[in-house]
Amino acid sequence: MGFLSFISKILGFGRRFNGTPEQYLAMVQYMAKKNNPDYTAEELLQWGEVMQKVMKVNLNPYRDFRDLAENGTSDYSMVEKVDDKVKEMEQRRDLKQAIYGQNADLGDDDVMKSEEDGAVFARKMVKDLSQHVRFSDEEERKLDEL
Structure with missing residues (x-):
């Protein structure tokens, strides 16, 4: 199963997290660490x-995310x-670029160009997140192209 298919399975196309509150907490910690290794x-x-x-x-039995994070x-x-899938995708991308050059066609490993359901889902989710999160100017330009 590819990374994007894996992510879309976890989140579901209805945008419902399909794991436990404790798995959600770990996912949020993972994302925060990817954004800032020394997150507060x-x-x-x-x-x-x-x-x-x-x-x-569904955070039940926790009242809210703060309660989950604290308890x-x-x-x-x-x-x-997820991390294993990310590393696998990065290795495939690096291998393609090593063989065919930096401008190689990455196929479905290029989330920004792939028409695979998981890639379309990921782009839409990031676009929706951009309404609540300030990305760098370069990333904002890429989002505007979506």
Whole structure:
């Protein structure tokens, strides 16, 4: 299963997180760390709340994301699978570029150009996130092209 298919399975095309609250906490921690390796508790809370604006998450038995972050224990089982898929996709992309050059056609490994359902889903989700998150100017230009 490709990375994008894996992500779309986790989130579902209805934008409902299909894991436990503890898996959601781990996913938000993973995203916060990818954005800033030294993220603060406040940044984590912001990520958790922003992600809930673009997808439905059942946090029961926790009251809200803050309660989950303060009292929950992260379950990294899903994040480990996601990270493995990210590394696999990066290795395929690097191999294609090493063989065919930096401007190689990356096919479905190019999330920005692929028409695979998972890629379209990922682009739409990032576009929706951009209404709540300030990306760099370069990333904003790429989003405008979507």
